Every structure is written in C-alpha cells, then in structure tokens.
Amino acid sequence: MDYKKMVDKLEEELPEKVRNRLKERMEEEDLNKEEAQKLIKNTKESYKKARFEAGEAFGVVAAQSISEPATQMTMRTYHVAGSAQGVEITQGLPRLIEVVDARKTIKTPSMDVYLEDDFNNEDGAKEVAKNIKETKMGDVASEDRVDLLNLSIEIDVNSKKLEGMDLDLEDVVGKLNKGRRKYEAEIEGEAIKIEPKDEDISVRELQRMKNKVMGKHLKGIKGISQAVVTEKKGSWMIQTLGTNLKKVLGVEGVDPTKTVSGDPREMQKVFGIEAYRNTILKEGHKTIKEQGLDVDIRHMMLVADMMTTDGEIKAIGRYGVAGEKGSVLARASFEVTVRHLTEASIKGETDELNSTVENVIINQTVPVGTGMYEVSYEPKK
Amino acid sequence: MSDVFLNGKFLGTTEDPKEIVEEVREGRREGKIPKEFNVRHNKDEDNIQINTDTGRVRRPLVIVEDGDPKLKDKHIEKIDEGEMGWNDLINEGIIEWIDAAEEEDLLVATTEEEVTEKHTHMEIHPASILGINASLIPFPEYNRGDRISYGAKMIGQTLGFYSANYPLRADTKSNLLAYSQTPLVTTQAEEATELNKHPAGQNVVVALLSYKGFNIEDALIMNQKSVERGFGRSYFFRTYDAEKKRYSGGQEDEIKIPEKDVRGYRSEEAYSQLAEDGIVPPEVEVEGNDVIVGKTSPLRFMGTGDFVTGIQNRRETSITVRHGEGGVADKVLLSENEDGNKLVKVTLREQRIPELGDKFATRYGQKGVLGLLEKEENLPFTKDGITPDVILNPHAIPSRQTVGQMLEVLAGKTGALEGKKVDGTAFTGKTNEDFKDKLKELGFRSDGKEVLYNGETGEKMEAEIFQGIVYYEKLEHMVSNKIHARSRGPVTLLTKQPTEGRAKEGGLRLGEMEKDCFIAHGASMTLKERFSSDEVTLPVCKKCGIIADEDEKTGKAMCPMCKESDVEEVPMSYAFKLLLDELKSMVIYPKLEVEEAV
Numbered sequence: 006m007d008y009k010k011m012v013d014k015l016e017e018e019l020p021e022k023v024r025n026r027l028k029e030r031m032e033e034e035d036l037n038k039e040e041a042q043k044l045i046k047n048t049k050e051s052y053k054k055a056r057f058e059a060g061e062a063f064g065v066v067a068a069q070s071i072s073e074p075a076t077q078m079t080m081r082t083y084h085v086a087g088s089a090q091g092v093e094i095t096q097g098l099p100r101l102i103e104v105v106d107a108r109k110t111i112k113t114p115s116m117d118v119y120l121e122d123d124f125n126n127e128d129g130a131k132e133v134a135k136n137i138k139e140t141k142m143g144d145v146a147s148e149d150r151v152d153l154l155n156l157s158i159e160i161d162v163n164s165k166k167l168e169g170m171d172l173d174l175e176d177v178v179g180k181l182n183k184g185r186r187k188y189e190a191e192i193e194g195e196a197i198k199i200e201p202k203d204e205d206i207s208v209r210e211l212q213r214m215k216n217k218v219m220g221k222h223l224k225g226i227k228g229i230s231q232a233v234v235t236e237k238k239g240s241w242m243i244q245t246l247g248t249n250l251k252k253v254l255g256v257e258g259v260d261p262t263k264t265v266s267g268d269p270r271e272m273q274k275v276f277g278i279e280a281y282r283n284t285i286l287k288e289g290h291k292t293i294k295e296q297g298l299d300v301d302i303r304h305m306m307l308v309a310d311m312m313t314t315d316g317e318i319k320a321i322g323r324y325g326v327a328g329e330k331g332s333v334l335a336r337a338s339f340e341v342t343v344r345h346l347t348e349a350s351i352k353g354e355t356d357e358l359n360s361t362v363e364n365v366i367i368n369q370t371v372p373v374g375t376g377m378y379e380v381s382y383e384p385k386k
Numbered sequence: 387m388s389d390v391f392l393n394g395k396f397l398g399t400t401e402d403p404k405e406i407v408e409e410v411r412e413g414r415r416e417g418k419i420p421k422e423f424n425v426r427h428n429k430d431e432d433n434i435q436i437n438t439d440t441g442r443v444r445r446p447l448v449i450v451e452d453g454d455p456k457l458k459d460k461h462i463e464k465i466d467e468g469e470m471g472w473n474d475l476i477n478e479g480i481i482e483w484i485d486a487a488e489e490e491d492l493l494v495a496t497t498e499e500e501v502t503e504k505h506t507h508m509e510i511h512p513a514s515i516l517g518i519n520a521s522l523i524p525f526p527e528y529n530r531g532d533r534i535s536y537g538a539k540m541i542g543q544t545l546g547f548y549s550a551n552y553p554l555r556a557d558t559k560s561n562l563l564a565y566s567q568t569p570l571v572t573t574q575a576e577e578a579t580e581l582n583k584h585p586a587g588q589n590v591v592v593a594l595l596s597y598k599g600f601n602i603e604d605a606l607i608m609n610q611k612s613v614e615r616g617f618g619r620s621y622f623f624r625t626y627d628a629e630k631k632r633y634s635g636g637q638e639d640e641i642k643i644p645e646k647d648v649r650g651y652r653s654e655e656a657y658s659q660l661a662e663d664g665i666v667p668p669e670v671e672v673e674g675n676d677v678i679v680g681k682t683s684p685l686r687f688m689g690t691g692d693f694v695t696g697i698q699n700r701r702e703t704s705i706t707v708r709h710g711e712g713g714v715a716d717k718v719l720l721s722e723n724e725d726g727n728k729l730v731k732v733t734l735r736e737q738r739i740p741e742l743g744d745k746f747a748t749r750y751g752q753k754g755v756l757g758l759l760e761k762e763e764n765l766p767f768t769k770d771g772i773t774p775d776v777i778l779n780p781h782a783i784p785s786r787q788t789v790g791q792m793l794e795v796l797a798g799k800t801g802a803l804e805g806k807k808v809d810g811t812a813f814t815g816k817t818n819e820d821f822k823d824k825l826k827e828l829g830f831r832s833d834g835k836e837v838l839y840n841g842e843t844g845e846k847m848e849a850e851i852f853q854g855i856v857y858y859e860k861l862e863h864m865v866s867n868k869i870h871a872r873s874r875g876p877v878t879l880l881t882k883q884p885t886e887g888r889a890k891e892g893g894l895r896l897g898e899m900e901k902d903c904f905i906a907h908g909a910s911m912t913l914k915e916r917f918s919s920d921e922v923t924l925p926v927c928k929k930c931g932i933i934a935d936e937d938e939k940t941g942k943a944m945c946p947m948c949k950e951s952d953v954e955e956v957p958m959s960y961a962f963k964l965l966l967d968e969l970k971s972m973v974i975y976p977k978l979e980v981e982e983a984v
C-alpha cells in the first residue's frame with residue numbers, strides 16, 4: 006500500500022503532526038485500502054470535532070482551564086534542585102502569578118546555563134560555574150578585625166576557599182586596590198591589611214569602610230550569587246541564583262543558543278518580544294506541570310499571545326489586558342469602578358455592547374455560542 | 387536589669403529577676419499571696435510578667451522539687467479515704483495552677499518515671515494534656531492527630547441530653563436526643579465531666595462492609611428497624627417570642643385574634659389554630675407560616691392630621707412559624723419582661739427521625755451522611771441473628787488511619803458481651819491484645835471478624851466481616867434544617883431580584899463563576915434566561931436616550947427631558963435601570979442609543 010500518497014493528499018485538511026502519526030499507525034497495523042480510508046475518514050472527523058467551533062468562547066475556556074488547577078496548587082515555594090547546596094526557586098502559584106502578571110522584578114531570578122560540547126562534562130561544568138558565580142571579598146574572608154588603635158582593618162583569608170576560586174592573595178589585593186577608593190590594601194603575612202588614606206578617620210567610618218571592602222567584587226559575574234552544576238541524562242548544565250544573561254552569554258563554554266533566563270523581562274531585553282512570549286509559555290506551563298497538574302499548552306499559548314500581540318508587554322489584569330477592554334461597563338465591573346466611570350464620562354465614551362460582561366449587565370444575549378447569530382426572516386410582500 | 391510588669395503595666399526594674407520569680411512562686415505555694423498569681427521570666431525580652439487578672443486559661447500541675455514529685459502515695463491514700471480533697475492539695479502546695487505564660491518557663495514531665503532533677507512539674511495524668519472534648523475520645527494515641535481534632539470538633543456538634551430541666555427551659559433553639567446512652571468504651575474524662583450522666587450518642591452494631599453502593603463517599607447505611615426502635619431519633623425545640631409593646635400616645639400592641647379590618651389581615655383559616663386568647667394551645671400541630679400568636683400593632687407612620695383610633699389604623703404583626711419548620715406546640719409561657727410588658731413565649735417541638743442526608747459521626751472524626759435506610763430483613767446477619775445497625779464503608783479507614791476506631795470495635799464488643807464498660811483513656815497502654823483473648827473466651831473470633839449471611843439470598847458471604855460496637859453521635863446538621871428549593875417567590879424591593887437565603891424563601895444564586903461556565907459552553911440563551919429574574923421592559927426616548935416616564939393620565943410614555951413621546955420599548959435588567967439612575971445621580975448622563983427592533 007502506498008500510505009504516503011494517501012496521507013499526502015490530506016495536506017490541506019490535517020496538520021503535519023497528525024498526518025505523520027496517521028501514516029505511522031497505518032504502517033504498524035498494515036491496513037488494507039478500505040480500512041485505511043475508514044481510518045482517514047474517522048481521523049478527519051475527530052480532528053474537526055477537536056477544533057474550536059465558530060462562536061466558542063475559548064478565552065473563558067483557557068481562563069478556566071488554567072485557573073481551576075491553579076486553585077489546587079500548593080503554596081509550597083521551596084524546592085531543592087540538583088546538588089546538596091540547592092537552589093531555592095519560587096514555584097507553584099506565586100511563580101505562576103509573577104509570570105502572568107509580567108512583574109518587573111521577580112522573587113528568585115535564575116538562569117539555566119547550557120554548555121558547549123567541549124565543556125559538557127563534570128569538570129567543564131564546574132569550571133564554567135566557577136567563572137560565572139560572583140565572589141565577593143566577604144566570601145573568602147575567614148575573620149576580620151577593626152584595629153581601633155592604629156585605625157586600620159585586618160582581614161584573615163581562608164586560603165582553601167581562595168585556592169578553590171583560582172585566586173591568590175596578590176590577586177585579591179589587586180582587585181581591592183582597583184578604582185577610586187579611600188584606602189590602600191596590602192599583604193601582611195597571611196592576612197590583608199587595609200590602611201585608610203585619611204588618618205583622622207572616625208571609628209564609625211572605619212566600620213563602614215570595612216563593610217564596603219567586604220562587598221568588593223573579586224571574580225565572576227555580578228548578580229549571580231549561586232551556580233549549581235547538575236546532570237541530566239549525561240548532559241551537564243548550571244542552574245544559577247540571580248541573573249545576568251547578557252554577561253553570561255559571553256562566558257567561555259556557555260552555549261548561547263540554549264541558555265535562558267527565568268526572568269521573562271530579561272529575555273525580552275536581550276532577545277526581544279518573541280523570546281518573551283516563549284518564556285511566558287514555557288515558564289507558565291512548566292510551573293503548572295511541576296505541581297503534577299495537566300493543562301493543555303494551547304491555553305497557555307493564548308495567554309502568552311494575548312500578553313505580547315502588540316509587541317509590548319501587557320500583564321493579565323487591571324493594568325494590562327483587562328484594563329484595555331473596549332467596554333466601559335466591562336472595565337468598571339472588573340476593578341476600580343469609580344475611576345473608569347469618571348474617566349469614561351469625561352471623555353464621553355461609547356459602549357458598543359459587543360462583548361460578554363456588558364451584555365450580562367444589561368441582560369441582553371451575550372454574543373457567544375448560541376447568542377452569536379440571529380435568524381431574521383422577511384416575508385415576501 | 388529586667389523590667390517588671392504587673393498585668394501588663396510597668397512596675398519597676400530589678401537587678402535580680404530570679405529572686406522575684408522565686409519569691410512569687412514560693413509565696414503562692416505557701417499561701418502568702420493569692421493562688422491566682424502567675425509569673426513568667428521572659429529571658430528573650432528580659433522582663434518579668436506577673437499576671438493576676440481574669441480571663442487567663444490555667445491548668446493544674448503537680449509540683450516537682452529536686453526531681454521528686456510532691457504528690458505522694460500517702461496523699462492518694464488520704465484522697466481515697468475522703469480525708470483530703472482538691473482544695474487541700476492546692477493549699478498544701480502539692481498542685482498549682484499554671485497559666486500559658488508561666489508554662490513557658492517550666493519543664494513538665496508527662497509521667498512519674500520521666501521525672502528528672504531538671505523537671506519543675508509533672509502532669510496529674512498524661513491524658514490531661516488534652517482538652518475536654520479531645521479527652522472524651524477513647525484510644526486517641528492510635529489515631530492521627532488531625533482526626534482527633536476533627537473528632538473533638540464534632541463532639542461539640544452532637545445532639546444529646548443537654549440539660550435535665552429542658553421541659554422548663556425556653557431556649558431559642560435546642561436539640562434533644564431521644565434514648566441517649568453512655569458509651570460502652572469510655573474514658574476517665576467522661577466520668578470526671580459527668581457526661582455519662584447526660585450522654586450524647588448511642589452504641590450501635592457497626593459492620594465494615596460495602597453494601598449495594600449506597601455507602602459510597604462516607605455515606606452510611608442504617609437499619610430501618612433500628613431507626614424505628616429509636617436510633618438517632620431527636621427532638622428539635624424552637625421558642626418564639628411575642629411582646630406586647632407600648633408606644634407613645636398611650637397606644638400598645640394587642641395579643642388576640644386580629645379582627646378582619648386590621649391591615650394585613652391574613653384569613654380566617656390562618657388564625658384557626660389559636661385559642662380565644664390569641665395564642666396557640668399546647669399539643670396543637672402547626673406548620674410553617676402558621677400563626678402561633680395573634681398580634682396587632684398601631685400603624686407606624688401616623689401623620690398629625692389623620693389621627694384616628696380604630697381598627698382600621700392597626701396592622702397585623704402576628705408571630706408565625708418559620709418557613710420550612712413546624713411541629714407541635716410544646717409549652718406556652720406567659721410572663722412579663724423587664725419593662726413590664728406582657729411576654730408570650732411559645733415553644734414548638736418537632737420530632738426528627740433520621741432521614742436520608744442526616745449527618746452522623748463516630749468519635750474519631752469519621753463523619754458521614756445517611757445514604758440508605760434498609761429493611762432489617764434485607765441486611766446481612768450472623769449465625770446468632772445479629773444484624774448491623776450501621777454499615778460503614780471500609781474505604782473510610784485506610785486513608786484516615788483511625789486505628790482507634792478499630793480498637794473501639796473490639797473493646798465495645800467485649801464490653802457488650804460482658805456487660806461491662808471498657809476504659810479507653812489516652813496513654814493507658816491498652817492494645818488489641820487486651821481484647822483478643824477475651825473475645826475468644828466469649829466465643830467470638832479474636833480478630834473481631836464474623837461470618838455474615840446475605841440477607842436477601844441467605845448465602846454465606848465470602849469474606850468475614852469486621853463487626854462490633856461503636857459509639858455513634860448524631861450531629862446537628864440535619865436535612866430538614868437545610869432543604870430548600872424555589873421556583874417563583876419573593877423579590878427584594880430595591881433590585882426586584884429574588885431574595886437571598888432559605889429563611890426568606892430565597893433563590894439560589896447563579897454567581898460570577900457559574901456565569902463563566904455558561905459562556906464557556908456557549909449557552910448564551912440559557913444564560914439570558916437565568917439572569918432574567920429582574921427583567922423589565924421600559925420606554926426609552928429615542929432622542930435623549932434616557933428612560934421615559936409614564937404619564938398617569940394618558941398612560942403614555944413621555945420623556946422627562948424633551949417632553950415628547952417618541953420612545954422605544956427596551957427590555958433590560960432592572961439592576962441596569964438602577965445603575966443608570968445612580969449614574970444620573972452622580973451627574974453622569976448615560977445616553978442609550980436605541981433603534982427599532984427587527
């Protein structure tokens with residue numbers, strides 16, 4: 006049997022995925038012509054039934070399909086990913102809300118860093134992680150003393166940690182003495198001595214200076230406080246806490262074609278609105294899936310599309326999609342009623358009454374489903 | 387330096403907080419200062435709180451000094467002989483009352499064996515860590531904690547013999563369980579609280595069995611004959627008040643059968659249940675909305691001009707039985723209230739026989755509604771001819787882990803066979819082994835299972851069924867309190883929408899989310915019909931777009947703005963008309979653009 010020819014004829018009616026599956030099954034079952042035609046007929050019918058019908062309120066269906074499982078989501082936020090250190094990432098309902106709300110700052114920004122083939126092994130991954138993770142002076146210090154007599158600061162350095170970071174004391178002093186500063190750092194035995202330039206410095210100022218020195222950037226990429234190496238089916242990757250996508254993409258060994266940030270707005274800044282849409286889709290669906298819930302990705306697609314159709318980010322809610330509804334009554338019934346009514350009356354807005362909520366308010370047929378069409382009959386005169 | 391507070395007020399500071407705390411405790415124990423003093427040294431905030439005020443929850447603990455409880459065998463002997471009482475123990479400084487704050491400073495041992503040098507106090511009994519309701523549950527240590535919480539909560543909802551003088555009382559609402567029994571498996575707390583003198587439940591034979599599918603989702607199946615013998619039967623009492631109020635101008639209410647000319651007169655039949663004095667006599671049967679006290683009042687808004695006394699100026703204010711309730715007039719009480727007004731209280735009594743949907747529970751938080759009342763002859767029976775009173779679905783057990791209830795079945799069975807109560811107090815260390823041998827001695831299987839025969843076919847059942855005696859409680863949530871339906875009915879004045887709530891014969895709200903479901907299904911026309919409860923058709927001026935008035939003389943609609951009557955009849959919800967009115971009152975002009983209907 007030439008199944009391929011039969012299936013190829015359906016190009017106009019069925020999508021590629023369905024056609025391929027159809028062909029596969031036909032071959033598996035080794036159908037005769039009659040059977041194959043029957044299968045095609047049934048498939049076409051099923052596909053037709055599975056599509057939305059004209060007038061179906063798929064927006065409401067999507068909203069219900071996402072929000073009903075969301076009510077079952079636990080408020081559990083913590084999750085240990087990968088190694089013993091673990092990266093705590095916001096999950097569940099709070100995560101879903103911050104994605105859909107298009108928050109400017111998200112609670113726990115993180116990145117999934119993928120590696121180029123040469124670095125796709127444990128050592129390579131660890132190497133990259135070391136270069137990504139931000140190290141501050143405070144991270145390598147084991148003890149610090151403020152010498153009130155000589156008005157100076159002494160910092161003991163954990164040499165093991167230092168070694169782990171591929172740094173030595175000279176590197177540290179070099180980094181500390183970089184840029185404009187009010188002190189001079191030098192090595193004194195195994196410790197680092199910080200001598201203020203101002204000899205009449207107050208004790209309080211000295212304390213402040215100490216905090217500043219401890220926060221001094223030594224190595225890695227700013228903003229990335231943790232980098233955890235994980236392995237999945239022989240493929241290595243790095244999960245980070247804190248994001249800096251632009252910089253990380255330039256690090257040696259990082260695969261810039263796969264590496265993503267969990268902060269949708271950062272993705273938009275670096276890659277544009279299409280990437281933003283995909284991040285919303287991916288993160289939203291992933292969050293629901295992680296909770297053991299099953300929501301068809303098409304519902305999430307609608308949400309992501311609604312948020313990005315203008316090329317600008319629109320949140321679901323008062324300041325985004327819902328706030329831009331055409332109808333005055335619909336907006337007023339949603340939130341901040343008085344403001345919408347006053348603004349509408351000042352502008353002299355007209356409500357065309359062609360959507361759902363406003364027609365429910367005035368008790369007219371909602372132009373959806375059975376209310377979408379009218380039958381009119383004009384008798385012959 | 388520690389701050390010292392007395393009842394939350396700053397008193398002063400001290401260098402030696404320990405000394406003050408010790409002094410208060412010593413003084414309290416020696417009787418130098420009142421027993422109501424409690425002291426706490428909060429080390430985190432470095433202050434001392436001494437509390438003597440009312441409203442603190444306190445509980446008694448045995449004092450331990452240097453690893454030695456002060457309560458000795460000699461005291462217990464004396465208590466047994468009646469030479470010593472509770473107050474003596476407190477006065478002698480053996481037991482003291484501790485409040486929640488002071489407890490933070492203490493180390494309390496649960497048993498005597500546990501006491502070490504470090505301990506300051508000891509529990510009187512390990513079970514006394516439980517509250518009153520929780521301590522009424524036998525074998526609680528075999529259950530998950532949440533089940534005990536649910537069980538304890540439900541004990542508060544059980545019907546029982548709440549008061550011995552109930553015939554004399556006029557409670558607004560009360561329930562009384564007929565034939566209440568003390569539990570066969572009991573606890574020491576049950577004796578101590580004397581709940582065994584006015585119990586709240588009944589001991590019944592329970593089989594753990596799936597039966598015809600009528601006990602799915604925690605429903606229970608009951609033996610019709612057991613119900614007819616009085617299982618779960620209760621009485622519901624409600625007292626109605628009528629006061630003969632006095633008003634300014636020397637007018638007052640009248641309690642009597644209203645005369646025909648009174649405004650709001652019902653019908654002659656409506657007053658037929660009343661005696662000559664206008665009050666329903668005892669043992670007369672009444673239904674919902676029947677008049678039980680006939681009453682008239684003077685009109686409320688009387689203008690100064692037409693001050694006329696007479697029947698026409700009185701209105702009907704009779705007391706009627708609540709919608710959906712009924713029963714028999716139990717007692718009528720005539721009295722006077724504090725203002726010297728005549729007061730009539732009529733108590734109605736309604737018998738409540740278990741019906742489908744009534745709620746029952748065991749003491750382990752295993753609640754369920756009645757799913758089927760099965761004839762006794764159809765129920766499975768044992769070789770001795772025992773049929774279960776209740777059939778409980780075995781699926782209720784594994785996910786909830788109420789092992790205590792399983793133990794109660796065994797314990798209850800031995801108790802019933804021996805004619806003895808069984809003690810199930812918490813932490814007394816009883817296990818199923820305690821009942822196994824006894825059951826065997828009494829001629830039953832040691833695991834509590836029994837061979838049952840199908841009541842309809844007489845065939846032996848393949849599996850042995852776990853059957854025994856469990857204490858069942860009837861809860862106050864009964865179907866007859868909740869059943870409600872409406873087709874047409876009263877509407878509210880303002881919105882013309884149906885009233886809300888069962889008492890007002892209200893409608894069932896189709897809410898925001900339900901509306902969304904109709905839309906998701908594309909059922910617009912159904913949705914419109916459901917929301918049409920307040921639909922009105924109003925004339926709208928084609929020119930001005932506002933709702934026109936109806937001219938009383940001509941009956942024609944006329945626009946109040948342009949004084950013309952070029953209108954279109956528009957159907958809309960009355961709520962929308964109200965919205966338009968409110969917008970107008972806020973000086974917003976909502977103009978409707980209307981066109982002729984096709």
Ligand SMILES: [Zn+2]
Nearest residue numbers: 927930945948
């Ligand atoms: Zn007009």
